[in-house]
Amino acid sequence: MNIRVFDTPREAQSAAAELLVESARAGEHIALSGGDSPGPAYELAAGLEQDWSAATLWWGDERCVPPDDDRSNYLLVKKTLLDRITQQPEVHRVQGELGGDEAAARYDSETEGLRLGLALQGIGPDGRIGLLYMAWSAGGIGGSFLLPRLRRHREREPPRSLRARR
Numbered sequence: 557m558n559i560r561v562f563d564t565p566r567e568a569q570s571a572a573a574e575l576l577v578e579s580a581r582a583g584e585h586i587a588l589s590g591g592d593s594p595g596p597a598y599e600l601a602a603g604l605e606q607d608w609s610a611a612t613l614w615w616g617d618e619r620c621v622p623p624d625d626d627r628s629n630y631l632l633v634k635k636t637l638l639d640r641i642t643q644q645p646e647v648h649r650v651q652g653e654l655g656g657d658e659a660a661a662r663y664d665s666e667t668e669g670l671r672l673g674l675a676l677q678g679i680g681p682d683g684r685i686g687l688l689y690m691a692w693s694a695g696g697i698g699g700s701f702l703l704p705r706l707r708r709h710r711e712r713e714p715p716r717s718l719r720a721r722r
Contacts, residue, residue, distance in 0.1 A: 565593065573600035575674060580645065583610035584673025589617060590629025594676060595636040602640035611645040614667065616675060618650035620659060628652065 562568040
């Protein structure tokens with residue numbers, strides 16, 4: 557496991573953007589997150605690479621709202637990444653407008669057997685980014701965490717559909 561700690565959120569966002577672009581170029585499946593602070597990392601990634609056509613995007617979490625609602629994590633990615641690139645990835649968004657139970661059931665079905673190359677695990681209100689670069693192997697998961705210096709700790713279990721499948 558490789559853990560990198562950055563002095564500022566911007567340094568972590570830049571490193572996250574570089575990993576996002578590396579994964580997109582490699583044609584990996586990428587799970588994105590929402591919230592107030594990932595936008596800069598997505599914007600930086602869009603500036604680094606215009607062709608995301610080899611990548612497949614998934615969401616690690618979403619709200620039960622339509623995709624054009626200001627609270628939608630999909631809308632955040634659309635505005636900060638998808639609208640800024642010329643070649644689009646394959647996109648598998650959570651259909652939050654269906655309501656929690658239906659949306660979760662459909663997404664769990666759609667993600668069955670999914671192997672992620674990269675998962676944006678969490679972004680806190682102070683701009684911290686935890687990014688896990690997943691290396692899938694028979695031995696389990698390995699990877700790198702990118703973290704700004706933390707002022708507080710928060711844990712959250714990922715949705716069932718995006719937990720490690722062994």
